[in-house]
Amino acid sequence: MPFDVERYQMLRRSTALGVRVRHRDVTESTMDDARAGASEGDLPGTAYVAAQQTAGRGREGRSWVSEPGAGLWVTYFLEVPPPGALVSIAAGLAVTDAIEATAGLECLLKWPNDVQHSGRKLCGILAEATTVGGDSDVMEVYLGIGINLRTPEGMPADVLAIATSIEQEGRPAPAREVLLAALSSALEVRLRTLASEPERILEDWKACLVTLGQRVRLSLPGGATVEGDAVDVEADGALVVEIDGERRAFRAGDVTQTRAVD
Known part of the structure; x- marks a missing residue:
């Protein structure tokens, strides 16, 4: 139509x-x-x-x-x-x-x-x-x-x-x-x-945001990946992921793909 x-x-x-x-x-x-x-x-x-x-x-x-x-x-x-x-x-x-x-x-x-x-x-x-x-x-x-x-x-x-x-x-x-x-x-x-x-x-x-509370695998530019627990988001929308006890913030432009890990 x-x-x-x-x-x-x-x-x-x-x-x-x-x-x-x-x-x-x-x-x-x-x-x-x-x-x-x-x-x-x-x-x-x-x-x-x-x-x-x-x-x-x-x-x-x-x-x-x-x-x-x-x-x-x-x-x-x-x-x-x-x-x-x-x-x-x-x-x-x-x-x-x-x-x-x-x-x-x-x-x-x-x-x-x-x-x-x-x-x-x-x-x-x-x-x-x-x-x-x-x-x-x-x-x-x-x-x-x-x-x-x-x-x-x-x-x-x-x-x-x-x-x-x-x-x-x-x-x-x-x-x-x-x-x-x-x-x-x-x-x-x-x-x-x-x-x-x-x-x-x-x-x-x-x-x-269904991502919070999930274990996630993030694909980064250049082919590297990181895996951790999505625990929060920052005021600018960055995703906070806890990796081996350390919290890191990832912005959308820093990540090529986000997947939940079973």
């Missing part, structure tokens, strides 16, 4: 985020669309949506399967005060809010930026941030969110083992217009809370 912008606007309750929406049936990447739109004068808060991405990407340049109609693929162009790293935390919470509101599905978060249900990935989040013209008080953030609505036929078994969708979890997939309207509203609320009460966002995040 084509994305109905008019229906989305009727459903939208956000006042700044997602007020303007750019939709394409097929694009290489909504992240690239957002960067191009910003360079051409689009205002912060604009949402870039596609029915299909041919070159969608996640962390570490990994490809993201974005088949037609199988999910909601959107990037928001934001201007926020630093630190931009916390935007992805607020986004993860907003995604769980929106999915619960539209599909009745309660999700958890895996550090640093995956939304999960039944231990499998239902949504990926990628935030890319830069300062605005050298102004350290403002950051441009391109916030990419991919929510799996349906599982395409013929998905490889190794992907099915680690990924899921709203339909696969036994719930009717909401229309993309409905989900995007809920997401824009939830994200606007979470970002406002982040600006005024960042400690509240961190507490809500910790309450949803």
